[in-house]
Amino acid sequence: MKYSQYLRKDILPGMPVFLLLVFPLLVLSLPGYAAVDLVKVDKSERMMYLIKGNQVVKQFRIALGANPKGHKRQRGDEKTPEGTYTLDYKKEDSSFYRAMHISYPNAQDIANARRAGVSPGGLIMVHGQKNGFGRLGHVAQRFNWTDGCIALTNREMDEFMALVKVGTTIRIEW
Numbered sequence: 479m480k481y482s483q484y485l486r487k488d489i490l491p492g493m494p495v496f497l498l499l500v501f502p503l504l505v506l507s508l509p510g511y512a513a514v515d516l517v518k519v520d521k522s523e524r525m526m527y528l529i530k531g532n533q534v535v536k537q538f539r540i541a542l543g544a545n546p547k548g549h550k551r552q553r554g555d556e557k558t559p560e561g562t563y564t565l566d567y568k569k570e571d572s573s574f575y576r577a578m579h580i581s582y583p584n585a586q587d588i589a590n591a592r593r594a595g596v597s598p599g600g601l602i603m604v605h606g607q608k609n610g611f612g613r614l615g616h617v618a619q620r621f622n623w624t625d626g627c628i629a630l631t632n633r634e635m636d637e638f639m640a641l642v643k644v645g646t647t648i649r650i651e652w
Contacts, residue, residue: 517648538634543626553599565646575606575632604628606635
């Protein structure tokens with residue numbers, strides 16, 4: 479088979495799909511495009527906004543803890559914390575498709591939990607879908623299903639990781 483026939487028959491038909499999937503990730507990884515200043519989460523609307531300067535660069539529909547209203551007070555309450563935190567490290571080897579840790583609990587959260595005689599909990603993340611369930615992300619995102627984390631679809635998590643660097647502030651509000 480000639481190279482031109484191979485190109486027409488095997489390579490070119492798949493090119494539009496490839497470009498559609500890869501091009502956005504390439505653009506997002508450009509130095510001038512990456513690194514948002516703030517991640518803002520509106521729990522009441524179930525929305526996440528990635529902000530650079532005063533501009534919303536990207537927005538995502540999110541899933542939250544199964545009991546989302548109010549601030550997380552203790553381990554097991556299935557609430558997503560409210561307040562200002564830092565996205566302090568990435569975790570590529572979790573039970574979920576990619577993750578970035580939220581610095582909950584902070585000193586105030588720990589003090590409040592101590593006064594109440596409870597554990598504040600921890601390991602709150604922004605993450606993708608549970609490993610093995612990525613194809614169901616569009617369905618899972620209709621419900622609040624996490625234990626307090628903020629969930630995105632796997633494709634959205636790739637975009638999030640490309641735009642958000644460790645050390646970025648996350649503000650979570652009702």
